[in-house]
Amino acid sequence: MNKSSIVFSVALLLMGIVSLGCNGQRPVPKSYPVQGEVTLDGKPMPSGEVVFVSVAEGIRDTVKVADGKFAAEVLAGDRKIEIRSYVAQEGNTKMYGADAEPSYVNVIPKKYNEESEITATVKESDDNSFSFDVTSN
Numbered sequence: 001m002n003k004s005s006i007v008f009s010v011a012l013l014l015m016g017i018v019s020l021g022c023n024g025q026r027p028v029p030k031s032y033p034v035q036g037e038v039t040l041d042g043k044p045m046p047s048g049e050v051v052f053v054s055v056a057e058g059i060r061d062t063v064k065v066a067d068g069k070f071a072a073e074v075l076a077g078d079r080k081i082e083i084r085s086y087v088a089q090e091g092n093t094k095m096y097g098a099d100a101e102p103s104y105v106n107v108i109p110k111k112y113n114e115e116s117e118i119t120a121t122v123k124e125s126d127d128n129s130f131s132f133d134v135t136s137n
Helices: 003-021
Strands: 031-040 047-054 060-066 069-075 077-084 086-089 103-106 119-122 129-134
Antiparallel strands (some): 047 060, 047 077
16 A cells, blocks of 8 residues: 555545534434413413423424313423414405405414513423413403
């Protein structure tokens, strides 16, 4: 083996090692189980979502609510909570005729979603139970 083939082999080996360690992807953060309930005007919220917003990174974990209950896995840490529930409204029959698709409107006031001050801390454990009470007025 001559000197140039040794240099080429070493350079190729180094490029392979560098490419393994520098793939440009960040490690995927670990998620932890959360569960709980949401009441709307004192009754289980029929359907909707609870959004766990990571204040530091702006990451949003959206968890579906059904019959007032939710369960999923989200990132740990201090989270802002946003709660939404959508109901269908009749479509614009004047413009689109009788087959107009319904539009969906959030019935939860902004103080529980866009302007929410509700917070929760998701722990790095399986003990993350939350209860949220919202009112429609």
